[in-house]
Amino acid sequence: MRVDLYAALKKYFGFSSFREGQEEVIRDVLQGKDVLGILPTGTGKSLCYQLPSKVMGGTTLVISPLISLMVDQVKQLKSSGFQSVTALNSFMDKEEKQKVMNRLHAFSLVYISPEMLQNQRLQQRLQHMNIKLFVIDEAHCISQWGHEFRTDYLKLDQTIDLLKNPPVLALSATATPEVQQDIMNKLRRPHMKKRIYPMDKQNISLAVEEHLSPEEKTERIIEVLTKNQAPTMIYFSSRQWAEKVSFELRDRLKQRVAFYHGGMEQTDRMLVQQQFMNNQLDVICCTSAFGMGLDKKDIRIVIHFHLPPQLESFIQEIGRAGRDGEDAVSLLLFTRQDHHLPQRLIQSELPEKKDLNRIFSFLQKEREVPEDEDIMERFQLSESQWNFVKFKLEEEGMIRGRWHQKVPSAIQQKIEQSLENRWVYKQNKLTEMMKWIYETDCRRTSLYKPFQEVIRKPHVPCCDACDFKLDELSFCEDYKEYKKSSWEERLSLIFSQGVLL
DNA sequence: CGTCTCTATCCTTGAAGAACGTTCATGCAGCCCGAGT
Numbered sequence: 001m002r003v004d005l006y007a008a009l010k011k012y013f014g015f016s017s018f019r020e021g022q023e024e025v026i027r028d029v030l031q032g033k034d035v036l037g038i039l040p041t042g043t044g045k046s047l048c049y050q051l052p053s054k055v056m057g058g059t060t061l062v063i064s065p066l067i068s069l070m071v072d073q074v075k076q077l078k079s080s081g082f083q084s085v086t087a088l089n090s091f092m093d094k095e096e097k098q099k100v101m102n103r104l105h106a107f108s109l110v111y112i113s114p115e116m117l118q119n120q121r122l123q124q125r126l127q128h129m130n131i132k133l134f135v136i137d138e139a140h141c142i143s144q145w146g147h148e149f150r151t152d153y154l155k156l157d158q159t160i161d162l163l164k165n166p167p168v169l170a171l172s173a174t175a176t177p178e179v180q181q182d183i184m185n186k187l188r189r190p191h192m193k194k195r196i197y198p199m200d201k202q203n204i205s206l207a208v209e210e211h212l213s214p215e216e217k218t219e220r221i222i223e224v225l226t227k228n229q230a231p232t233m234i235y236f237s238s239r240q241w242a243e244k245v246s247f248e249l250r251d252r253l254k255q256r257v258a259f260y261h262g263g264m265e266q267t268d269r270m271l272v273q274q275q276f277m278n279n280q281l282d283v284i285c286c287t288s289a290f291g292m293g294l295d296k297k298d299i300r301i302v303i304h305f306h307l308p309p310q311l312e313s314f315i316q317e318i319g320r321a322g323r324d325g326e327d328a329v330s331l332l333l334f335t336r337q338d339h340h341l342p343q344r345l346i347q348s349e350l351p352e353k354k355d356l357n358r359i360f361s362f363l364q365k366e367r368e369v370p371e372d373e374d375i376m377e378r379f380q381l382s383e384s385q386w387n388f389v390k391f392k393l394e395e396e397g398m399i400r401g402r403w404h405q406k407v408p409s410a411i412q413q414k415i416e417q418s419l420e421n422r423w424v425y426k427q428n429k430l431t432e433m434m435k436w437i438y439e440t441d442c443r444r445t446s447l448y449k450p451f452q453e454v455i456r457k458p459h460v461p462c463c464d465a466c467d468f469k470l471d472e473l474s475f476c477e478d479y480k481e482y483k484k485s486s487w488e489e490r491l492s493l494i495f496s497q498g499v500l501l
Numbered sequence: 502c503g504t505c506t507c508t509a510t511c512c513t514t515g516a517a518g519a520a521c522g523t524t525c526a527t528g529c530a531g532c533c534c535g536a537g538t
Contacts, residue, residue, distance in 0.1 A: 240506090
């Protein structure tokens with residue numbers, strides 16, 4: 001198929017040139033290749049499937065991890081003139097869903113969650129459609145969330161088969177070679193065309209500091225944010241701490257501070273995010289719930305109050321700073337005890353060997369698989385722990401719906417082995433993170449080395465091991481600009497962004 | 502000495518009620534039946 005890509009780009013999107021990587025990915029996709037695209041945030045990953053979808057016709061299916069991401073995308077596309085776009089999700093009422101389902105073939109872009117994709121009715125519907133392209137947005141979720149947390153991410157390969165193997169495009173902003181391989185393995189597409197672009201941020205200075213206690217960390221944050229006033233994110237691994245520190249900061253800083261985590265009401269979450277976007281809040285104390293799909297360009301400071309469980313998470317989180325290309329800073333604060341928290345999180349995520357054995361012998365006796373809640377209650381398992389076991393049993397064909405078999409010892413051993421591997425993997429990831437915080441050589445080099453061969457020279461002071469001194473830093477954002485604007489301007493800003501629900 | 506933890510989606514298999522499109526499978530015990538000794 002010969003297409004004038006530039007004409008199409010101009011016609012449908014109004015741009016006259018591509019950003020780095022877009023054209024290469026699109027050409028591969030149009031040639032029907034399976035593509036793994038790792039493009040840095042802000043390069044417009046969505047264009048990589050939106051343009052092909054226009055050119056190829058038929059339907060492009062986009063797997064997306066968050067309803068809010070899907071809704072944003074659909075809203076944005078519709079406002080720029082793309083009509084045949086939809087997002088199937090649980091927020092739709094029955095009627096609307098039925099309506100969309102009946103004319104699903106008429107949509108050129110369909111956004112959907114991996115969970116909903118497992119719906120049998122939907123699968124049957126999709127089987128008889130002309131699916132031209134299967135896109136996985138935020139594809140690192142396959143590797144990062146698929147194994148325990150959202151195991152439906154590991155079932156995508158089966159669905160792709162069911163759809164008679166359309167070309168697959170997996171997109172992400174951060175993936176180590178290891179994660180890239182895992183994505184390809186889990187999709188059972190070992191020969192994807194790799195389009196990998198550097199992800200080291202040349203405008204972020206890195207600093208790590210050891211402290212003696214959480215209180216000392218808090219004092220340090222107050223010190224830094226008193227001197228530097230600019231949009232700031234502070235990452236926590238605990239909801240409680242996020243709230244606690246946000247109250248403390250609210251009392252003692254000039255800046256407007258709020259917290260954000262997954263335990264909050266949807267409406268509160270949206271409110272906080274919108275306020276932060278509109279510069280009505282300066283500092284957000286958040287857990288990892290905040291960030292994916294966040295498109296604020298002028299975040300200047302990202303602070304880590306706790307240790308992320310792996311370097312990938314850390315890189316993703318600091319990558320939210322300085323998307324406008326201007327100078328930004330990452331500061332990680334740790335104490336000698338801090339590895340306990342990620343350690344406990346790993347434990348709560350994976351079952352133990354004895355849990356496995358108890359489940360196996362239970363299935364030996366029982367006829368039916370109980371409801372998820374019942375089995376979790378019975379064996380005192382977290383959702384992730386049961387998800388892990390359940391998926392492994394399904395993968396081996398031991399469970400299908402309500403039915404199950406007695407698990408032969410060979411398969412028991414196989415599952416035990418994969419559990420063991422997973423423990424080792426997670427443990428190693430944490431160790432890698434720990435090693436990095438005690439690193440004495442250049443932090444930039446050691447941080448990005450696992451991701452890419454060549455690390456580019458930063459445009460800003462590099463890191464605290466090189467030439468960066470946090471105490472000499474002085475961000476002083478000018479908030480006047482916003483405060484001056486009239487209520488009409490502010491209102492139109494709010495309307496143009498739109499709100500979910 | 503005791504502390505004590507993150508991330509999201511979906512309610513899918515219905516069965517007597519209007520609007521194209523589609524249609525399928527699991528494990529196992531126990532029973533019946535017919536063939537071979």
